[in-house]
Amino acid sequence: MMAGGSMDYQDKKYCLLDDKKLEAEKILYYRTVDSTSLAIHRNAALSENYYTVVAEEQNKGRGRRGRDWFSPPGCGLWFSILLKPSMLKPENAQAITLITGAVIANHLNEKYEISSTIKWPNDLILNGKKLGGILTEMKGYQTKIDYIVAGIGLNVNQKPADFPELLKPLATSLFIETGRLFDRTELLISIRKALLKAYEIFYRQGFAPFHNLWLELNETTGKIITLIWSGKSLTGKVIDLSENGSLVVEDEHGFIHNVNYGEIKN
């Protein structure tokens, strides 16, 4: 570690992403950027479908609900993908978050024999702690999507000491849970490949091919949860996920609620 707490790029444990390999994959690489998602927004009009930006470090990393996203250099994957789905309706765009989470968790589990899960709507979880998150932003009109930015943050090679005190009880990394250091470049390239394949399937066949996978990976499927939104709350059992990505919750009176926003408290 260097003075001031930022990571030493020379420390072998924190090797940089391989810019040559990223270039070959047409992934734009920043050493430091405000936010990879903001970088995409700035260039969206002139950029192709699946244009991807990754950064070693973000100094204005953005999380869901206006939160900051802790994005130190050399140890995580902070990247965003531009999607220009010509046929997708705005009401179905929420599925992009759900598919992104399920595909990443499934990919990690199959490739590295871990047991990561997802937590509706956008968390990646490993052993009860947050491994990563997805922030999907849509630009367009009520009836037509201009473009979508899928922003992904994945904690990869962080050690416990690399997290600020506030995050230590809540966050984890692949290294912390497996004791292995991961080649982040390879990981990014393989995750991106899996995602692009999934998005193509989604555009052609809708959410149906991902429905069961999502329910299997989702932490709260079949469990009693409490959802909080705008000062309100709802307690009930998660029984399904609707076609357009709403969580289907049955309350104690047997009423069914299709929930599109909010946060699970437990």
Ligand code: BTN
């Ligand atoms: C969350 O769980 O709150 C979502 C976190 C999303 C973070 C990623 S990191 C890459 C992309 N750029 C950002 O500024 N945010 C997303």
